Amino acid sequence: MNNTTLESLSNELLLDLFELFDVVNLLRAFSGLNTRFNSLLYTDVRSYRVDLRSISKEDFNILYPAYLPLISNRIIYLRLSDDEDTPYQCIYFQSTGFTLSRFDNLRSLTLNNVSSDLNLNQHFFSDLHELHNLTNLKFAHCRLYHLHVEDFRGVIDQIWSLPKLTHLYWDFTFKYERHFLIPTCLSTSLQYLTIRNYNCCSYNFSRLFEKTPRLRKFSISSDSNEDDDLPISREFLPAPQSLSVTRLILLSIRSLPLMTSLFKLLPSITRLKVEIYSITLDGHQWKEMIVNYLPQLRDLQFKIDLDLCRSIDDSTNEDKVDQYLSTYRTSFWIEHHQWF
Incomplete structure (x- = not known):
């Protein structure tokens, strides 16, 4: 009868086995057993994905001082969360002095439910510009009620300066406002942009597209009730920077001028998904808008919540x-x- 032990397994099988463990349990179980396992963990494992959404503070205390410095340059995915299961995680992460710049091979970063805490400020994000390999950046349900959006101007410019960033998901609420500041620098890489819960003005879109010339897909949700009938002026005519956008998603739209302005700016749209409220548009009106502003549209999905004057x-x-x-x-x- 053969007795198989971990030591008898090939390195290839052990590496496959390691993929079944989360980072904390993997390192706690195998780190320090012997030189072979240490070599596998710290040399042969090429990349780590670290998701801290459900980690306990006790496990975080183990991960940070003992293991994180040893694997930080091979972490390609990092997710921090301040939700009810891991409250104040970002604050604690900041207090350790371990900055984002230590993850120099990071490809994807997600910050989830970043809380409104006076100890967390824009300096927590000040190293974003050093993440030169970052391709995906997501801020989900972030609520910084103690900060003004103007405090984040430098952070937004850092994001637009990232050389490899292709995907950005932005869901922030600041003190008294949900505006998105238009970056002052040009992004040469950003192709997929989602902005959630955004109170916006139509004239900002042309400036945003100007700073994002490689944009292919734009998604926005807005409960703005902007109702001024903006004329087609020079700044609302399609610019070369906006012709690359072929996919558009509009959610929770309550302003017809806002939606129309986007259509005017993006005549190359081929795929459109739209969800509108309190805007009465029938098939004839939709046809007129599509013919006039979206001549290349092929795929259309829309949901309309309207009142047909019930009697x-x-x-x-x-x-x-x-x-x-x-x-x-x-x-x-x-x-x-x-x-x-």
């Missing part, structure tokens, strides 16, 4: 619904695009 008479309500739907029963929708 007491149910049959009248049904007639109004049928009348509305009939505006989509035309050759434009059924035959030409096959969208209805």
Whole structure:
């Protein structure tokens, strides 16, 4: 009878086995056993993915001083979280003095539920510009109510200066505001941009696209009620910088001028997903907008929440619904695009 031990396994099998462990348990179980395991962990394992969303403070205290300095240059994915399972994690991370710049091979960074704490300030993000290999950056549900958005101007410029960044997800709320500051520098790499919960003005979009000339997909959610009918001025005409955008996602849109301004700026859109509220648009009006502003559109998904003036008479309500739907029963929708 053969008795198989860990020592008898090949290095290849051990490396496959290591992938089944989270970082803390892997290092706690195998680090320091002998020189072979140390060599595998600190030389042969080429990359680590560190997700700290559910780590206890006790485990973090073990990870930071004993192991993190040894693997920091091979961490390609890092996720920090201040949610209810790991409160004040970012504060604690900052207090250790271990800065983001130590992760010089980081490819993906996610900061989740960063809390509004006076001990956490913009200096926590001050090393972002040193993450030269970063391709994906995500700020999810971050609420810094003690800071003004102006305090983050330098951080935004750092992000736009990252040489390899292609994906950015931005969900921040600051003190009294949810505005997104337009960067002052040009991004030569950013292609996919999502901005959540954004109170914005239409004229900012042209400036944003000017600073993001390689943008391919733009996604935004906004509850702005901007209702001024902005004219088509020079700054709203399509610029070469905006012609690269072919995919557009609009969520929670409540302003028709805001949506129309984006359509005017992005005539090369081929795929559109839109969710609108309190805006009454029928099939004829949609057709006019598509023909005038989105001539290259191929794929369309939209959800409309509207009030068709409900009355007491149910049959009248049904007639109004049928009348509305009939505006989509035309050759434009059924035959030409096959969208209805």
